[in-house]
Amino acid sequence: MSQDVLTTETNRRQLQQIIAGLSDGVILLELDQTILWANEAALAMHGVSRMGDLGRDARDYARRFTLRYRNNHPVPADHYPISRVARGETFSDVLVEVIPTGDEERSWVHNVRSMVLTDNAGEPESLVLIMDDVTEWASAEQRFEKTFNANPAPAVICRLSDLRYIKVNPGFLEMTGYARDQVIGTTTYELDVLDGAENKDLAKQRLREGATIPQMSAQLQLSDGGCRQVIVAGQPLELNDEACMLFSFVDMEPRHKAEIALRQSEERFAKAFRLSPVPILVCGAHDQVVMDVNKAFLDTFAYPGEEVFGRTIAQIDFIHDKGARTRLFATLEKTASLDRIDVRVRRKDGELIDCAVSADTVAIQDGLCYLLVLMDVTERKRTELELISAIEEVMKDASWFSRTLIEKLANVKKVSSPTLPRVSFTDLTARERDVLGLICEGLADKEIAVRLKLATNTVRNHVSTVYSKLDVHSRSEAIVWARERGLFSGEWRPKGHR
Template sequence: MARNEDRMRQVVAGLSEGVILIEPDQTISYANEAVLAMHGVAGLSELGETVAEYRRNFMVDYRSHPEVGPLQPPVERLLAGEAFRDTDVEVHNFRDPRRRWVHRIRSLVTMDGSARPTGLALVIQDVSDRYEAEARFEDMFQANPAPALVCRVADLRYVKVNQGFLDLSGYTREQVLGRSFCEIDLLTHVEGRSLAVENLHAGRTIPQMEACLNVPADSEKYVIVAGHPIRMPGGEPCMLFTFADLEDRRKAEVELKLSEERFAKAFQLNPVPTALLSTDSLVASDINEAFATMFGGPGDNSGAVASRLWVDEAEQARFKRTLKRSEGVRGFEARLRTQDGEILDCLVSAEPVRINGGTFVLCAIQDITARKRTETELIAAIETVMADASWFSHGVIEKLALMRNPSPPGKPAALVEKLTRREHDLLEGICKGATDPEIAAELGLSLSTVRNHLASLYRKIGVNRRSAVVVWARERGIGSAPAGGAGKATKLGRKHQTN
C-alpha cells in the first residue's frame, strides 16, 4: 500500500498541474511543486499543513459561478465529498495582498466499498495569464474611442459592446448584449451583403464596407463597418465589429456639393469677365458669359481664347511669375485683346481655388480702358492749363498740381501756404536761377542762414535738389512762366504770403 502511495506521489510530482491531497481529518498530506509555485511558497509549511492553516494563509474568491457564494469555497465542497470541475477562483496571499493568482480547480474524491471518502484531492491549473490578457483586452476594448462590439459566431449573439458603439447608435448596453444579429443588423444596405453574411457565419474577415444602421431614434446612421475574427475566453470563436461614423463626412459632402453649386451659379452670373485656369499652363478650362462676350463667343474653344488673349507675351510671363511667387495676384495691369481684335487696358486678379477635388486658378478681369483714357485726358488738360496759369487763383493751381502728382500714401501734401516768408523768397530766387550767395545778398542774410532756410524748404516740399524745387514751384504757378504770366505768378505768391 505504501509502495502504491509512493508511486502515486511520483506521478503527481511530475504533473504540470498542481495537486493537493487532503486527508479525511482535514490535514494536507501532500502538495506537488506546481501547487507551491502557484501559491508563491517554498514548502508545505508555508502553504498550510491543514485546511484551517490554508484558510488563514490564503483567501479564495470565485471568478466564475458566483452563485456558489463566498461561504462555500472549493475546499469546503471537497470536504463535503462534492465533485466539481473547472471552477475559477482568485487566490490572495494574506501576507502579501499584492500577490494574486487565478486558479482553475477541479475535485477528485476516492471512495471505499462503503462509499466513504478515502482520499480527497484538488487539481489546480494556473490561468492567471489568460485572465490578465482578457483584462487587458477588456480595458482596451472599453477604452477604445472607435465604436466596437463582439458577436459570438456560434449563435450570432452580441456578447460585448463598448461605449463608442452606444454613443454612435443611441442603443443602451442592455439593448445590445444578448441580442442577435437578426435583431440588430449591422450589414443593412451593404453592397455585397450576402458575401459579408456568409463570412460572418464562417468566422472569416469581413472587409471594410459602407453600411446603414437602423438606430433606436427611427433614423439611419451611415457607417463604415468591418469584421475581424477573434477568440474569446475558452477559445470561443467571435467576430469583432468596428465602425467609423460617416455622418460628418456625408454632411461635408452635401455642404461641398451645395457650395460648388452656389459657386457655379455665381460664376456664370458674375458680370465681371471670369475664367477658371489650369494651375500649370493657365489655360482656361471654363469661362463665364461675361468673359465669352468680351473675349470669345460661347462656341469658341476656351483654350484658343486664352492663347490669343494677351497682347504682350512678356507681360503674360510676368503675370505667371507673380502668380507663382505669391499664390495670388491683385490688380495686375495688362493689355488684353477682345474677340474683335480691340486692345483693352485691364486689371487682372487671380486666386487659387479647389473645385470638385481639383485645383484651379480663378481669374477675374476688369476693363479700365475708359478710366485710363479719362485720366490721360485729365492730365493733358492739367498740363495745358499749367502752361499758362496766370489767370488761375493759387489755390486752384495747387489743387490741379496735387491731382496730377498726388502725395504718397500716409505723407501729407506739401502746400505753398505752409511755407514761411523767407522760404517763399528762397523759392522765387531759385526759380530765377540765383545762387545761394546771390540770394543772401538780395535778402540781406548770411550765407549760413540762407542754407538753413533752404534745407527747411527741401524737407517741406519733399525734394533734395534745386531742379526739383523749380519743377515743384512751376507746377504751382510760381517762378518762370510764359510771357505775361511770370509777373502775375510772382504777385500771386507775394499776395499769398502777405495774406
Template sequence: MTKADQEPVPVADSHELLRDILAAVSDGIIILAEDGRILFANPAALTMHGCETIADLGVSAKDYDRRFDLRFRDGRELERKATPMARLARGESFHDVVVEVRRRGMSEPDWIHRERGLILDRQDDGPAFRILVIADATETFEAEERFESMFNANPAPALIVRLDDLRYVRVNEGFLELSGWDRDQIIGHTLYELDILAEAERRDQAKSLLKAGETIPQMEAELPLPSGATKLVLLAGHPAEMPNNEQCMIFTFADLEPRRRAEQALRQSEERFATAFRFAPVPMLLTSLEGQRILNVNHAFLALTDWGYESVVGRRPADIELFESGKVRREIEERVAEAGAFRGYELNLKTRDGSLLTCLASAETVTINGQYCILSAFQDISDRKRTELDLIAAIEGAMQDSSWLSQKIMDRLAALRTPVAPMGSAVSSVELTRREREVLILITQGKSDEAIADALGLKRNTVRNHVARLYAKIDAHSRAEAIIWARDRGHHLGSDPGHE
C-alpha cells in the same frame, strides 16, 4: 493470458501506483477524507499554493481556509463556508469555480485557480473520498487582463465578435463614445441584433470573410445608432485568438462623419461660389494654374467679349488670342507665378471680332474642387480711357496754339480726371518706402521699367513688383495717374535716385 495477468494487483501496490499517477498529473489534486482531513496532495497542488509539504496546506479543510484567503474574480470575499474546500468537505460536488487565492494577510492574490470537486462513493464498505481538482489559470487570466487593458486603452473604437456564435464579447470605450450605445446593449448580443455590416460598402464580401474567419479589408459603412440614425465610419476586421483560446474577429472603426460634413460644407461652398461666379456683374475668367486652360467664364465676360461659352471653355487664352499680345499674356502668368495675385494691371483685352478693350485686370490664386486655379476679373475702362486721351489731346493742342499756357496749368487740367483726395483722407496719408519713393520719382521723369532697373541696380521683375505695390498703395492704374498723384504731392522734386 498468464496466471500473473489474472491475479489482481495488491491493494498496497495499487495505492502506490495511484500516487505515482497523481504525482505526474499537471493539475493539482487534493484528497479529503469524509471528516475533512487532508489525506493527499500531489506536487502540482503544493506548487499552486507555494507549499513544500502537505502540512503547509493544513491538516484539514477548515485549517486550509484559515491559511488561505479566497475571493471571487470581481474582488468579492468568499465566505469560508462557501469555499471550494468547505463545500467539498460537506460532500458537495461542483464544476469550474474560479477563485483568487492568496496567503492570509497578503494584499494581492498569488494565484488564480479553476477548481472542481468530485465525490468518489464507497467501494466494498471502504472510505468515500472527496477530490479537489485544481487547474492553475493564473497565466491565462493575467493574459486576459493584459489584453483587456490594452483593448480598453486603445483609442480606436473597437468591437470583438466571437466567431462560434457571432456574439459580441468585448467593446471598448472608444466604440461606446463613437456610437452612443451602452455596454449592456452590446455585450452578449449577436451580430444579427446589431448588424454593423448591414450597410457596409461591400456587405456580401465582408460577411463571407467573417464567416470564414478571414481579414475584412477597410471599407466604408453606415454604423447604426441607438436613435435609429446612422454614422459614416471606416471599418476593418482582423481575426484573433483570445487568451481563452476563443476564435474571434476584432472590428476597428474610424469616424468619417467629420469628413462627410467637411465635404458637404465644401460642396455647398463651391455651389455658392459657382452661382456667385456665374451671375456676378464683373467679367470673370477661371483658368487652371497648370496648363493655363480656361475652366469657366461668367455671363458678364461673355457679354463683354462676345465670345460663346463653348468657344472659350477648355481652350487656352493663347488659342483664342484673348489678350492684345503674347507678351501681355506671359507677363500676367509671370505676375501670378511670382506673387500669387495682382491688382489693377492695365491691359488690352481682345474681343471675338478682334477689337480691343482697355481693362484693369486683377487675379487671385484659388482652389476649386481640389484644383489650383486663377480667378481673374476685368473692369472695362475703355470709355474712361478715351476721355483721358481726348483731354490730353485737347491740352496738347492748346499748348501748340497758346504759348502762354504753362506746364502747371496743363498738369491741373490733366488732374481733372483724377481729383486730388481731400486733406486728411486715406490717400493723402499714404506712406511709401524709400525704394517706392525712388521708383515713383523715376516714373515722374518718364523712365521705363528697364531704365528704372538700370538706375537703381535692380532686376526688371523686381521693379515691376515695386510698381505694382506702388499702384496699389496710391490707387493708380497707369503711369499717367501715378505721375499726377506724385506731382500733386511733390514727389517729382529731388535729384535722380540713380545719381545720388
C-alpha cells in the same frame, strides 16, 4: 493498524505517486480542512517550494493568499475554492486570480475544479482541488480586452455557435446609442448589423461559414430608430476556445455630411461662376492652363470657347503687356492673392480693355488653381483720362501752377486700386532723375536745358527715355507717377545745384 487504515494509506500513497508528476496542480485535504498534501505543480502555482507554505488548513490558506475574480472583485474567504471543497462542494471552471498576501507584484490565474473521494461505503474520504495555471491565457485575454475596449473603431463580437454577441466596445455603444446590456446576449437576428449591407447575401453566407466578411457599405440601425452610414467588415477569431466573428465598423456619417456640404458648396460656386456678369477665369497654378471661364468672359473678350479651354494664358495672349502678365503671376505665386490690379486686356478683335484684376489661389480637385476676376474699368479710365487731358491743356507751359494743384491732379489720375510693381525710381539714371525732378517743378524742355546746361535736343531725348521707362505719355502723367511715390515733395535741385 487496522486493515482499512492500511488500505487507505496505501491508496493515498499510490494516488500521490500518480499525481506527483502531473502538470495540473493538485491539493489533497482531510475532511477537517487540513491540507494533507500538494504536488510540485500546485506549489509552483502558488510561488512556494514547501507544502507548509500553503498553510495548515483552509483558514490559514485564506490568510496567506488573496483571491480575486476576473472582474477584480475580491473573493470572500468562505467562497475560496479550498473553503468550498472543504464543505464538500463540487464545482468546475472557477477562474480566480491568486496573489500572495502583501505581495501585489506576483500573481497567477487558476482554473479550479474540485473532487470528493469516497470510501467503499460511499462516504467522503478525501477532498481534492485540481487547478490549471492559465496565467498566460488570462494575460493575453486581458491584453485583447484592453485593446478591444480602447479601439476607437466601433466593434462587436458574436459567438458563431449561437450567433449571440459576447463583447461590445464603447465605440459601438457611443455610435449606436445602445446600452451594453441591450447588446450583450442579443442574437444577430435581434440586432442585425448586416441588415443594411450592400451585399447582404454574401455577408450572411460568410457569417454562416465563419469566413472573412469583406468590407462593404451598410446602414446600421440605431437605438432611436434611425440609421447610420457605415463600412462594416467581419473577421473570424477564437475567443475562449470558441469560434467567434469580430464585426468592426467605420462611421461614414461625418464623411457623408462633409461630402454633401462640399457638393452643395460646389454647386453654389458653379452657379455663381456661371451667372456672374463679371468675366472670371480659372487656370492651373503650375502651368497656367485655362480650366474654365464663364460666359461673361467669352462675351466680354469675344473669344470662342475652343480658343480658350485647355490652352495656357500665354497661348491665348489676351493680356496686352507681356511684362504685366509675368509680374501678375509672379506676384500670385509669391502672395497667393491679388486685389484689383490694373491690367490692359486685348479682345479677340484687337480692342484694348482696361481691367482691374483680382485673383486668389483655390484648390480644385486636389490641385492648386488661380481664380481671376477681371472687372472692366475702361469707361472709368476713359473719364479719368479725359479729365486729365483737359487739365493738361490748361497746364501747357503754365509752370506757375501751384504744387497743390499738381497734387490734386495726381489724386485725379491715381486709381484707387493698387497696381502691379513696375519700374522703380532707382531704375532711372542720375541724369534722368534730374530731368524728372525738373519736370515735376513745371519746367519746360528749354528751361531744363538751361538749368542742366544741356542742349535742348539732349533734354528731349532724356524726357523721351523717362516716358518710356515709366510707361507714361505726357509730362502730367510723369508728375503723377512721381507724386504717387512721394518723390520730389520738397524743392528739387539737380546734382551740382544743391
